[in-house]
Amino acid sequence: MAQHPIVVATDFKPRSDRAVDRAARLARDTGRELVVVHAVENDSELRGGETLKERVASVMPEDAGAYRCLFPEGSAPAAIAQAVEDEDAFCLVIGVARYNTVGDFFLGTAVDMLLRRSPYPVLVAKERPRASYDHIVIGTDLSDASKRGVEAAVRMFPQAQLHLVHAFHVPYEAYQNAEYVRKELAASAQEKCDAFTAKLEVSPACREKMTMELVEGSPLTAINKMIAKYDAHLCALTSHGYGGWRQALIGSTVSDLLKTLTVDTLVIHPKHESGD
Structure with missing residues (x-):
């Protein structure tokens, strides 16, 4: 055992x-x-x-x-x-x-x-355990803390397919200026996503089946979209990231996030080292 x-x-x-x-x-x-x-x-x-x-x-x-x-x-x-x-x-x-x-x-x-x-x-x-965690959605803010959280999730569930998602926000002013501004913001965010996944210390087999998607909107919108797309029964989050995820996971809004997500939710401390 x-x-x-x-x-x-x-x-x-x-x-x-x-x-x-x-x-x-x-x-x-x-x-x-x-x-x-x-x-x-x-x-x-x-x-x-x-x-x-x-x-x-x-x-x-x-x-x-x-x-x-x-x-x-x-x-x-x-x-x-x-x-x-x-x-x-x-x-x-x-x-x-x-x-x-x-x-x-x-x-x-x-x-x-x-x-x-x-x-x-x-x-x-939150859910009755009707299925194993074959697909896991992981919200990421692309920080080092989030990187460690993703790597911990890989160690915890090596057989699962992980679906990383990053939410990006287009300011109202960008819509007012021109469509190309929005496209530039999306392209910049995609470059950061690519750099993030390239730094992940995971096996080639895990990397091959892992997905990374960029979604415009709030973190909650992005997570729910991926949960529905992959029929995932688990969402994983890192407890002490930065930027939008930090706001979502520290303080009173942690209750708001867990109140809204209807699937099981795994909160990982970024410094945790999961045992084999």
Whole structure:
């Protein structure tokens, strides 16, 4: 069995089901151990009639296979983050706090804190795991941090086809001047995209099946366009890039982005080194 387990956090509520189901599938797909973490924030949980291991068993899918349980005590964000670090996890899988309608996801305080602070990849499971991650859309701002994020995604999912997308913006003034100004801006952005992909440290086989597309509009528009085009079930983002992606991923708008994307979303710290 590969090192670096899949760690999934659960509070035993229905909202955690998608995270648990996805983590179990990901563990099977990658041949990794599955570790289920529940943070004990209240001593009353330890005095209940049903044991914590029994509660974990009650939320696991029938085909989960073997798994290990951890019950750290303390506030959920701190306890879960410490468990992930102690296990040197492949990634942490978590669910959103609440589902209302499509496109309306609420992270909650614990999830938001883990996304902001964890140096490990955090996978926010939104969909039921109907398929493996064969196609992954990666939003990139062409920064060095984004480069490291793409390379980490390649190490994490070597069998998947990665679809990189970069959004570029044409100022209103350019539309007012002439079409050739817009074309020049697009050509300049394309040159930067080509230079970015040329610098990626990936295998020839990975590079051959990787795509890189330039899309005019906002980062969200670009991502959704690629998700629809490739029927992707996972979008990967780097947590600390620059430019537009930095604005999309730091501060309160991280909740807005994850609220809008309807597919599972993987947030990668740019300095993370994924284990094999």
